[in-house]
Amino acid sequence: MLEGETLFRQAQWGEPIIFNLGGTGRVGYSLPGVEEEVKKAVGDLNTLIPEKLRRRDAPALPELSEPEVIRHFIRLSQMNYGVDSGIYPLGSCTMKYNPKINEVLANLPKLAMLHPYQDESTVQGILEILYRLERWLAEITGTAEVCLQPAAGAHGEFLGACIIRAYHKLNGEFEKRRDIIIPNSAHGTNPASAAMAGFNVVVVPSDEDGCVDLEALKAAASSRTAGLMLTNPNTLGVFEKNIEEIARIIHEVGGLLYYDGANLNPILCKARPGDMGFDIVHINIHKTFSTPHGGGGPGAGPVGVTQELAKFLPVPRIVFDGKNYRLDYDRPYSIGKIRCFYGNIAVLLRAYAYILSLGGEGLREAAEVSVLNANYVMRRLKEIEGLKLPYGEKPRKHECVFSSKPLKDKTGVSALNIAKRLLDYGVHSPTIYFPLIVEEALMIEPTETVEKEELDRFIEAIRKICREAQENPEQVLKAPYNTTVQRLDEAKASHPQTMILSWRMYRKRQSIKNP
Amino acid sequence: MREIGVKSIEELYADIPEKYLLKKPLNLPSGMSEFDVKKHVEALLSKNKTCDDMPIFLGAGCWPHYVPAAVKEIIQRSEFLTSYTPYQPEISQGMLQALFEYQSMICELTAMDVANCSMYDWASAIGEAARMASRVTRRSKILIPKIIHPERKATLQTYTEPAGIIIEEVSYNPETGQLSLNDLESKISDNVAAVYVENPSYLGFIEENVDEIGGLAHRHGALFIVGIDPTSLGVLKPPGEYGADIVVGEAQPLGNPMNFGGPLLGIFACRDDLKLIRQMPGRIIGLTTTIDGGRQGFCMTLQIREQHIRREKATSNICSNEALCAVASAVYMALLGPHGLRELGEAVMYKANYAIRLLSRIDGIKTPVFKSLHFKEFTVNFDGAGLSVKNVNERLLNMGIHGGKDISKEFPELGQTALYCVTEIHSKESIELLAESLEKIVRG
Numbered sequence: 001m002l003e004g005e006t007l008f009r010q011a012q013w014g015e016p017i018i019f020n021l022g023g024t025g026r027v028g029y030s031l032p033g034v035e036e037e038v039k040k041a042v043g044d045l046n047t048l049i050p051e052k053l054r055r056r057d058a059p060a061l062p063e064l065s066e067p068e069v070i071r072h073f074i075r076l077s078q079m080n081y082g083v084d085s086g087i088y089p090l091g092s093c094t095m096k097y098n099p100k101i102n103e104v105l106a107n108l109p110k111l112a113m114l115h116p117y118q119d120e121s122t123v124q125g126i127l128e129i130l131y132r133l134e135r136w137l138a139e140i141t142g143t144a145e146v147c148l149q150p151a152a153g154a155h156g157e158f159l160g161a162c163i164i165r166a167y168h169k170l171n172g173e174f175e176k177r178r179d180i181i182i183p184n185s186a187h188g189t190n191p192a193s194a195a196m197a198g199f200n201v202v203v204v205p206s207d208e209d210g211c212v213d214l215e216a217l218k219a220a221a222s223s224r225t226a227g228l229m230l231t232n233p234n235t236l237g238v239f240e241k242n243i244e245e246i247a248r249i250i251h252e253v254g255g256l257l258y259y260d261g262a263n264l265n266p267i268l269c270k271a272r273p274g275d276m277g278f279d280i281v282h283i284n285i286h287k288t289f290s291t292p293h294g295g296g297g298p299g300a301g302p303v304g305v306t307q308e309l310a311k312f313l314p315v316p317r318i319v320f321d322g323k324n325y326r327l328d329y330d331r332p333y334s335i336g337k338i339r340c341f342y343g344n345i346a347v348l349l350r351a352y353a354y355i356l357s358l359g360g361e362g363l364r365e366a367a368e369v370s371v372l373n374a375n376y377v378m379r380r381l382k383e384i385e386g387l388k389l390p391y392g393e394k395p396r397k398h399e400c401v402f403s404s405k406p407l408k409d410k411t412g413v414s415a416l417n418i419a420k421r422l423l424d425y426g427v428h429s430p431t432i433y434f435p436l437i438v439e440e441a442l443m444i445e446p447t448e449t450v451e452k453e454e455l456d457r458f459i460e461a462i463r464k465i466c467r468e469a470q471e472n473p474e475q476v477l478k479a480p481y482n483t484t485v486q487r488l489d490e491a492k493a494s495h496p497q498t499m500i501l502s503w504r505m506y507r508k509r510q511s512i513k514n515p
Numbered sequence: 516m517r518e519i520g521v522k523s524i525e526e527l528y529a530d531i532p533e534k535y536l537l538k539k540p541l542n543l544p545s546g547m548s549e550f551d552v553k554k555h556v557e558a559l560l561s562k563n564k565t566c567d568d569m570p571i572f573l574g575a576g577c578w579p580h581y582v583p584a585a586v587k588e589i590i591q592r593s594e595f596l597t598s599y600t601p602y603q604p605e606i607s608q609g610m611l612q613a614l615f616e617y618q619s620m621i622c623e624l625t626a627m628d629v630a631n632c633s634m635y636d637w638a639s640a641i642g643e644a645a646r647m648a649s650r651v652t653r654r655s656k657i658l659i660p661k662i663i664h665p666e667r668k669a670t671l672q673t674y675t676e677p678a679g680i681i682i683e684e685v686s687y688n689p690e691t692g693q694l695s696l697n698d699l700e701s702k703i704s705d706n707v708a709a710v711y712v713e714n715p716s717y718l719g720f721i722e723e724n725v726d727e728i729g730g731l732a733h734r735h736g737a738l739f740i741v742g743i744d745p746t747s748l749g750v751l752k753p754p755g756e757y758g759a760d761i762v763v764g765e766a767q768p769l770g771n772p773m774n775f776g777g778p779l780l781g782i783f784a785c786r787d788d789l790k791l792i793r794q795m796p797g798r799i800i801g802l803t804t805t806i807d808g809g810r811q812g813f814c815m816t817l818q819i820r821e822q823h824i825r826r827e828k829a830t831s832n833i834c835s836n837e838a839l840c841a842v843a844s845a846v847y848m849a850l851l852g853p854h855g856l857r858e859l860g861e862a863v864m865y866k867a868n869y870a871i872r873l874l875s876r877i878d879g880i881k882t883p884v885f886k887s888l889h890f891k892e893f894t895v896n897f898d899g900a901g902l903s904v905k906n907v908n909e910r911l912l913n914m915g916i917h918g919g920k921d922i923s924k925e926f927p928e929l930g931q932t933a934l935y936c937v938t939e940i941h942s943k944e945s946i947e948l949l950a951e952s953l954e955k956i957v958r959g
Contacts, residue, residue, distance in 0.1 A: 010606060015612070017612070017615075017616065017619075018616045018845075018849055019616075019619065022852075025854075026852070027850075027851070027852055027854055027855055028583075028585070028849065028850035028851070028852070028855075029583060029850045029851045029852075029855040029858075031581065031855065031858055031859060031862060031939055032581065032862065032939050032940060032942070033862070034861070034862050034865045034866065034939075035943045037943065038865050038866060038869040038943055039865055041869055041872050042864075042865050042868045042869050042872065045750065045861055045864060045865065048864075048868070048888065049721075049750065049751070049888065050723070050888075052723075052726070052752070053721055053723060053751060053752055053888070054750065054751070054752060055748065055749065055750055055751055055752050055753060055857075056752070056756075058749075058853035058854075058856075058857060059620075059623040059624045059626075059748065059749070059753070059853050059856065060623045060853070061620055061623050061624070061848055061849070061851075061852050061853050061856070062849060062852060063852045063853065063854070064849055064850070064852060066585055066850060069585060069846060069849045069850050070585055070588065070589070072849070073589045073592075073613065073842075073845075073846055073849075074589070074592065075609075076608075076609035076610075076612050076613050077589070077592035077594040077595050077609050078594065078609065079608045079609035079612075080594040080595060080598055080606075080607055080608070080609030080610045081594065081598060081606045081607060082593050082594045082595070082596065082597030082598040083593075083597035083598075084593035084594070084596075084597045085593075085594060085597075088599065090599055090602070093599055095599055098596070098597050101549050101552060101553060103591065103596075104553070105552075105553065105556045105557075107587070107591075108556075108557070108560055109565060109567055110557075110560035110561060110563050110565055111560055111563070111774055111775060112565075112582075112772035112773065112774055113565035113566045113567050113579070113772065113773065114563055114565050114566075114773060114774065114775040115566065115571055115573045115577060115579065115773050115775070115776075115917075116577050116773070116775050116776030116777075117573045117575060117577075117920050118564070118571065118573065118917060119908065119912055119917065121912070122563060122564040122912075122917070123563050123564075123775065124562045124563070125559045125560045125561065125562030125563040126559075126560065126563055126775050128559055128562070129556070129559055129560075136543055136544075139541050139542050139543060140541065140543070151635035151636070151639075151777070151778065151779075151835075151837070152635065152833070152834060152835035152836070153834065153835060154822070154832045154833055154834045154835065155635060155639075155833075157832065158832055162673060162677070165677065187823075188821075188822040188823040188824070188825075188826045188829070188834075189822050189823075189832050189834050191822075191826040191827035192822035192825070192826060192827060192829040192831070192832035193832040194827065195827040195828070195829075195832075196646075196674075196677065196678075196831070196832050197677045198676075198677030198678065198679075201826075201827040238530075239530045239531050241530050241531070241532065243532070243535070244532060244534075267531070269537065269540070269541055269543070270528060270531070270536065270537060271528075271531050271535045271536055271537060272535075272537065275535050276535055284835075286835065292593075292596045292597045292839075293597070293598065293599050293600070293835070294590075294595070294596055294598075294837075294838050294839030294840075294842075295595055295596075295598045295599070295600065295601065295607075295610040295613075295614070295838040295839055295842070296599070296600040296601070296610075296614075296632070296633075296798065296835060296836050296837075296838030296839075297633070297778070297835040297836040297837045297838050297839065297840075298777075298778035298835075298836075298837045298838075298839060298840060299835040301835075335673060336669040336670075336672060336673050337638065337666050337669035337670045337673060338639065338670060338673050338674075339635055339636050339638050339639050339666075339670055339777075339779075340576050340577070340636050340637065340638045340664070340666045340667065340670065340776065340779065341576070341577065341666070341775075341776025341777055341779075342775065342776055342777065343776075343777050344777040344778040345774050345775040345776060345777045345778075346772075346774040346777070346778060347777075347778060349556070352556070353552050353556055355543065355544070356544055356546075356547050356552050356555065356556075357546060357547060357549065357552050358546050359543060359544055359545040359546030359547070360540050360541050360542075360543035360544070360545070361540065361545065361546060362546045363543070364540075368524045368527075371524070371527050371528070372516065372519075372524065372527065375519045375521075375527055376518055376519055378519075379518060379519045379520075380518070394530060395521075395526070395527045395529070395530065397527075419603065420603075420605065423603060423605055423606045428599075428603065428606065429603055431602075434823070480605050480606070483605040483606045483608075484605065484606070484608040484609075484812075485604075485605055485608055485805055485810055485812040486605065486805045486806070486807070486810075487605065487805060487806045488604050488605060488803055488804070488805055488806065488812045488813075488814045489803050489804055489805065489806045489808075490604075490803065490814050490816070492803045492804065493801035493802070493803035493814050493816040494801070494816045494817050494818070494819070496789055498803075499801055499816060499817070500801055500802040500803075501618065501628075501629045501630075501792070501799055501800075501801050501802075501816065502615075502618050502619040502622040502628060502629055502630060503615075503616075503619035503622070503623075504619060504622045504623060504627075504628055505622075505628050505629065505787055506802060508628070508787070
């Protein structure tokens with residue numbers, strides 16, 4: 001038995017699907033009742049609701065007691081891995097520790113029980129928090145105004161692309177400016193967001209340093225260019241050192257510069273996208289500002305813009321007259337709405353508390369340690385046989401990307417196999433097969449909230465896996481062994497003949513098979 | 516630093532052009548101790564008045580419902596709370612199963628076959644549904660009711676305008692508020708991708724002709740999209756039983772607090788039809804087995820639709836969603852079960868209709884404006900009293916009550932009208948207090 005297998009065993013409860021639990025008549029709730037007088041005054045609902053509008057058959061939901069529900073979901077939680085379980089070095093995801101005080105604050109009833117349409121006089125506290133947060137984020141990004149409304153980074157990108165659209169429309173140039181330039185190292189959301197906002201995506205390659213190829217950019221930029229979407233530092237963890245020239249090229253042809261904030265963490269309070277010429281910036285609150293990702297969300301993706309573009313931001317804007325905070329809907333150039341209300345407030349409140357806890361100095365230190373950790377991992381992994389560091393040895397920022405192609409060529413063990421084997425060590429795997437410009441990519445972002453011992457454990461695990469790949473590749477190819485389940489059949493899950501996307505679908509397909 | 520051979524952190528930033536490196540600290544607060552942060556935030560939040568402090572009769576897309584303690588307990592479990600999107604399914608089975616159960620329970624509630632594991636909110640879900648309908652039918656017009664939440668309509672416009680989709684409104688019967696079938700018939704054509712209705716409507720009444728509306732849509736080869744409030748589906752016929760192809764809605768009321776309007780939880784479901792499923796936006800969790808076939812397990816599925824694979828050809832750009840809110844809703848639905856959801860729907864409907872009965876007795880007040888059956892929200896008109904909603908609400912607030920949403924600007928044709936909301940958390944006493952207070956205000 002290999003050492004890794006003795007270190008970690010994830011819970012295996014064999015927990016049934018909830019529909020197979022419980023028993024007829026059980027309930028797990030206690031709702032406020034309805035007084036007899038009320039019922040009498042209103043009359044029998046069954047006569048009130050015409051038959052054609054009434055639900056005939058109760059929904060086929062399970063019937064469970066509260067302890068059954070709690071045990072079921074607690075068992076499920078034990079078959080899951082979070083930042084609180086251990087290192088989570090998913091590149092570009094910035095899985096840093098989520099301070100507990102922020103959870104306490106975000107769950108206060110003074111926020112939870114607040115309705116968005118309350119009279120402004122009754123919500124001054126939360127408006128003050130949001131207004132200040134906007135100002136801080138504007139200061140951090142070097143933009144003039146920030147809108148807190150987007151629910152996620154991609155939602156912010158869509159808003160940004162809509163602003164680019166609105167800007168060119170107002171200038172009467174939208175019909176000819178339909179191209180958004182995006183480097184081939186970009187996150188998938190960039191081209192998807194640009195396309196959603198009705199743009200053509202023009203992809204530019206990266207040069208031998210992993211940066212935007214300036215010659216290609218010059219060739220791509222034209223009077224058809226609406227803008228450029230760029231991540232800086234980019235997805236290789238490399239700072240786009242030619243950013244001044246890039247900004248010049250795009251601005252000279254009349255385009256706007258969009259900053260994808262997924263990788264803002266390493267330059268927090270060190271440098272600002274606004275100073276580099278970016279016109280629109282989104283921030284991933286759930287990455288850079290430490291709010292928990294919740295297994296996929298909720299996050300928040302505020303967008304900062306230059307003064308010139310501020311008039312396009314969604315309504316309402318939070319304004320302060322020196323005495324009171326107000327919601328201003330009177331913005332004739334606004335692109336309108338991208339969602340209801342004002343944003344993922346409970347997430348934003350956590351970010352407010354985080355900035356307040358760390359302060360400017362603390363944020364700067366967080367950025368520096370994240371870069372130090374990434375470079376430490378890079379140095380140590382470089383020594384491992386089977387891994388290759390593409391795009392030179394210069395310092396990286398928050399993350400580093402290795403290629404495990406040499407290992408694959410020699411042993412047949414792929415990046416996917418390494419990722420799966422890492423799970424056996426109780427370590428979440430890095431992002432794999434991204435960015436697309438690196439073959440067999442392992443994209444590693446340790447963040448600032450891991451100790452050196454934890455980094456060493458992660459590095460050691462990779463070293464052992466690479467060695468194991470040479471000595472006993474079969475063992476790696478069949479990993480993982482220590483997780484709740486072994487390798488899953490993802491093809492089966494997506495095949496039209498075998499896919500099951502809900503329990504209802506499962507039941508229907510079973511009854512066709514066994515009528 | 517020694518291991519990596521640098522003398523100072525600054526060496527690691529040497530590639531950032533000197534002119535962009537900040538020379539002086541930004542204008543940000545200095546760090547605070549945990550104790551001070553807590554005091555500071557609590558002090559600011561204490562300036563808010565919530566529905567714990569006064570009865571609030573607001574709904575309109577974000578509703579006050581009771582969130583059971585068991586729900587809060589589960590979603591604070593840090594294995595759920597601090598996990599990322601389950602890209603590595605073998606180590607994320609708990610989250611995946613919980614989300615699959617959420618999808619499955621939404622399917623049971625709506626009587627649809629497939630649901631994704633969340634959109635940002637109802638509004639953005641309509642936007643995605645309209646784009647999906649346009650892709651599926653290769654048509655470019657969406658018909659929507661004139662009575663729709665203005666923010667949902669505005670969001671729909673933002674989402675559809677870049678795709679060249681035209682939004683057209685269908686008028687309503689001025690007596691009942693019901694969608695006008697005549698107007699729908701005159702506007703539907705073979706260029707209509709989808710007909711969208713909300714049930715209950717934005718103004719709280721139940722749409723009675725859903726069968727006919729769906730039938731009309733289908734006869735013209737258009738999809739039928741229905742927007743729902745899931746708390747109504749314990750008592751009202753689910754959209755899957757009246758022909759909906761796509762269902763959207765807001766699941767915030769299923770176990771998520773209002774939080775000043777966010778996070779919310781967009782519902783997105785459709786029929787078991789590959790043409791539809793392949794065009795769905797968002798993450799979908801599927802049931803599968805281990806490769807050896809020995810055990811059941813869960814994983815994200817149909818990722819070929821998504822941005823990280825398809826890039827500019829993806830069905831949507833959505834990446835982060837509202838997964839933890841979906842888990843909260845799964846726990847909520849599991850606690851309530853079929854009986855609880857029925858009881859919830861009945862409680863809401865009894866109490867709202869009790870409020871309608873009490874308020875309609877007041878001279879000068881007309882409620883509801885439309886002669887239709889109402890679920891949990893209803894319109895209250897003050898024209899007969901010669902008062903503006905603004906004025907009424909100010910006076911109510913002075914009496915320690917928060918009135919309904921002023922919709923006089925949204926629907927000028929309805930005069931001085933407010934949209935009120937009553938749920939299971941409103942006591943008989945608070946409803947009676949509202950009636951007494953309004954009576955005082957109207958009398959002057």
